[in-house]
Amino acid sequence: MIAAVAVMTIAAFVYFFFPFYALQWPAAMVMIIVSVSYAYREIVRRNLRVERKHPNLKTYLHVDATVEIVVENRSWLPIPYIAVSDSIGILYGADRNRLLTTLRGRQRFIFSYTIRGNLRGLYSMGPIRVRFADPLGLFPWWNEVRAPGTLVIYPRVYPVNLATKRGVPSGSIRVANPIYEDMTRYRSIREYVPGDELRTIAWKVSARMGTLHTIQYLPAVSSPCLVLLNLTATDYRQRNRFHNTERSIEAAASLAYFAIAQKQDVGLITTGVIRGTTDMPTLPSVGGQSTVVMETLARIDINPEPIDTIARLFANTQYAFGTRVMYVGPAFTPEQFSRIASSVPRRTRLEFFFTDERVAMKPLPPVFPIYRLTEQGEKLIAE
Numbered sequence: 503m504i505a506a507v508a509v510m511t512i513a514a515f516v517y518f519f520f521p522f523y524a525l526q527w528p529a530a531m532v533m534i535i536v537s538v539s540y541a542y543r544e545i546v547r548r549n550l551r552v553e554r555k556h557p558n559l560k561t562y563l564h565v566d567a568t569v570e571i572v573v574e575n576r577s578w579l580p581i582p583y584i585a586v587s588d589s590i591g592i593l594y595g596a597d598r599n600r601l602l603t604t605l606r607g608r609q610r611f612i613f614s615y616t617i618r619g620n621l622r623g624l625y626s627m628g629p630i631r632v633r634f635a636d637p638l639g640l641f642p643w644w645n646e647v648r649a650p651g652t653l654v655i656y657p658r659v660y661p662v663n664l665a666t667k668r669g670v671p672s673g674s675i676r677v678a679n680p681i682y683e684d685m686t687r688y689r690s691i692r693e694y695v696p697g698d699e700l701r702t703i704a705w706k707v708s709a710r711m712g713t714l715h716t717i718q719y720l721p722a723v724s725s726p727c728l729v730l731l732n733l734t735a736t737d738y739r740q741r742n743r744f745h746n747t748e749r750s751i752e753a754a755a756s757l758a759y760f761a762i763a764q765k766q767d768v769g770l771i772t773t774g775v776i777r778g779t780t781d782m783p784t785l786p787s788v789g790g791q792s793t794v795v796m797e798t799l800a801r802i803d804i805n806p807e808p809i810d811t812i813a814r815l816f817a818n819t820q821y822a823f824g825t826r827v828m829y830v831g832p833a834f835t836p837e838q839f840s841r842i843a844s845s846v847p848r849r850t851r852l853e854f855f856f857t858d859e860r861v862a863m864k865p866l867p868p869v870f871p872i873y874r875l876t877e878q879g880e881k882l883i884a885e
Contacts, residue, residue: 503745516731521803539636541861542579548642549577552586552632555612557651560797562657566616569651571630578607584634586613590627593617593653619655622751622769622800623777627651635810656800656802657748657755660882664760666725666826668851668879689718726768726787727761729754729795731775734830736808739832745877747804750857753875755799756882757855761826762792770795773814774802782814787825812838830855830875855883 555570571588575581581604598615605611619625628650635642682869691704694714707715731754738746754770754790761768769787776783776798782805785791812829821827827846833856834842846852853871874884 535638536640539638539640541639542636543643545577546575546579546581546634546636550581550632550634552574552630552647552649554628554630554649554651554754557649559651559653560656561618561653562656564618564620564621566618567653568614568616569627570650571613572610573601573605573613574610575605575607578606581605581634582637584632585632586653588615588627589629589631590617591625593619593625593627617653619653622655622657624797624801625653625655625802627653648801654797656796657752659759660752660756660880662756662760662882664853666764668725691715691717725761725764725766725824726822727757727766727826727828728769728771728787729757730827730829730831731770731772731774731799731802732811732815732829733772733802733804734809734811734831735804735806737811737832738804743804746857749875749877750830751799751802753855753857753882755796757828757830758792758795758799768792768795770798771815772802773805773809773811775805777801777803787822812841812845816842821847821850824851826851826853828853828855830857832857 508613528736551574553572559567559569561567569588569590571586573584573586583602583604586601588595590599595615595617597618597685601613603611603613628648629646630649631644631646633642634642691707692715694703694716695709700718700720702716704715704717731750733747733750735743754772758770759769767787767789768791770783770785772783773782775781783802785795785798827850829852829883834854842852853873854873855873857875875882876884
């Protein structure tokens with residue numbers, strides 16, 4: 503651009519101060535060419551739009567996410583070349599986040615590439631760097647388009663299959679116990695058996711058949727899920743602490759996803775802190791916050807401060823009736839089990855998922871369902 507301005511200055515000097523046609527005509531042509539090139543660049547610059555198609559992306563650990571950048575030339579003039587480069591920080595894009603192409607007049611082009619992260623968390627993307635020039639290359643132009651974007655990488659989720667035998671009547675989970683029959687979900691009609699409730703008798707069918715018949719309904723329950731995630735650093739052994747805490751977070755995410763797949767409300771209480779803060783999240787089991795739970799697990803970090811884990815997760819927590827409470831973290835001692843039993847309300851549906859084997863896996867008072875998490879692999883829960 504500096505060279506073009508210098509050429510323009512020299513041509514104007516020659517044109518105005520050397521009254522010779524042999525010099526003025528070439529000088530005039532140079533001034534016209536430079537002026538047209540500058541006008542060309544300005545028209546294109548003012549009509550060029552670069553933006554992210556989806557600024558907020560979400561994916562799981564080790565799963566690629568697709569970034570799409572819209573490059574639009576709203577002018578009638580073609581762009582001979584345009585270079586687009588996206589800033590992705592520490593994310594891995596295999597150098598596919600750069601583009602060199604041409605654009606016709608009034609053309610809209612979508613530049614897409616894939617990225618992935620090796621650790622869960624919240625990542626920022628941008629700015630987008632754009633560079634182009636006029637056809638002669640006299641006036642190159644470059645700029646940084648803010649176009650901020652974020653990528654949330656959820657913890658890795660593994661398949662979990664846990665039986666649900668009881669809960670709150672009238673839900674979406676089918677069970678075998680007829681005590682949970684849902685009067686709004688018709689199943690069939692059968693002959694009357696002594697002991698059937700009078701309200702289930704199909705009187706019209708009984709009159710037509712000459713014998714009593716009973717309406718059968720599908721037994722179904724609702725089982726809201728509350729995950730208690732222990733991320734207190736002092737509760738984990740120093741050896742393999744990072745691996746075990748990450749495994750605990752993956753287990754919590756898998757259990758939450760299991761509840762979400764069953765169309766159940768899910769909540770989260772943890773001793774961990776949001777990365778970069780000292781906040782310990784408390785998310786009750788209510789509807790419409792499954793995304794919030796997964797994003798919290800993506801940003802959660804181990805708590806280096808020693809705290810009373812049992813008081814935080816059990817003693818000071820109010821459990822709604824029928825809630826399925828799942829603890830994920832290091833194993834407890836018999837004394838800690840006794841304290842938990844005295845802290846939680848009676849008939850609380852507690853289940854324990856232990857990450858490391860600090861104590862022997864044997865029945866401990868009180869008897870709760872206890873599961874052992876594997877150290878690695880696709881199979882999350884050991885036999």
